[in-house]
Amino acid sequence: MEISTLAKAVLRGERRALARAITLAESGRADHRAQATELLEALGQSGRQAIRIGLSGTPGVGKSTFIESFGLMLIDQGLRVAVLAVDPSSKRTGGSILGDKTRMDHLSRAPEAFIRPSPSQSHLGGVARRTRDAVALCEAAGFDVVLVETVGVGQSETVVADLSDVFLLLLAPAGGDELQGVKRGIMEAADMIVVNKADGDLKATATRTCADYSGALRLLRKRPEDPEGFPKAMTVSALENNGLPGVWDEIMALVDWRRAHGHWDRRRAEQARRWFEEELRETVLARLQTPEARQMGANLGAQVEAGQIAPARAAQTMLAAIWPEIADTPESLDAPQDSA
């Protein structure tokens, strides 16, 4: 299919075209990636923006249940909802959302929804890039809200926080000591902490947990991108469908405030810059990791160990072979790593 034809179908919001476009973007093949880039460029002018909501939480906390209830509520309000997953640990057969489609039974059957499991690839950088592209494709397809779910595995929350406009941390009700189990970095990235399962026997514990986190959030450094009262903690019951409109209201209050004060655009601009820098790094590293490059690197490394060649000379020799264009300026690879 022509890229321009696919672009038009995506812009019309056709879910099959969107799925196909995401498959292109997820492909490891260089020609597919080139097509995906061409497609994203063709779609870049659409000017459509979704509200991108990142959702993180440990397995069992109720992410899928929350997304099902929350997504259906948004659809009820006339919105179109896309759900993407980031799970660096997922294998082709066991993608987190795929196994969960039963939990999202109603949502997955709604014509206003689009659900996509995590790409099956373990390398986090690759997953991050593919998810970014998938989010951009969903935006171009006219989805109003893009929910990006991640299980709390290693650095995947950071990836999701970095591609969302609003980042939610979902927690379960728990005793007092549990607070320490949440990594500080995640707390600092969260715009809202949502304590789920505030129902039945768990209701009182949920309320207490929520109060604990409200207190903890108040102790964090104040961020310029937050209005009064944020980040904030709330309780919900995804199962009994309680408190979800309140979560949406707070998200919209935050979004409106950030838009009005320039933080929305600034955050997106900063994200775009970081993605560019990452893409650059990934591309350079990929060039060093072809089988030929690895072989050459192993040989040169052995020579360096044996004292037969100076490290700098070995590096230059290797670059001259695999990347003649930049071999003259090896110091350009020496740029300081940013902390992101």
Ligand SMILES: Nc1nc2c(ncn2[C@@H]2O[C@H](COP(=O)(O)OP(=O)(O)O)[C@@H](O)[C@H]2O)c(=O)[nH]1
């Ligand atoms: N009591 C209660 N149970 C819930 C709630 N939300 C989810 N659960 C249950 O928690 C378990 C894990 O839910 P799931 O959505 O699969 O969690 P995930 O692993 O984070 O996606 C399931 O048995 C759900 O029925 C809730 O609001 N209240």
Ligand SMILES: [Mg+2]
């Ligand atoms: Mg799940």
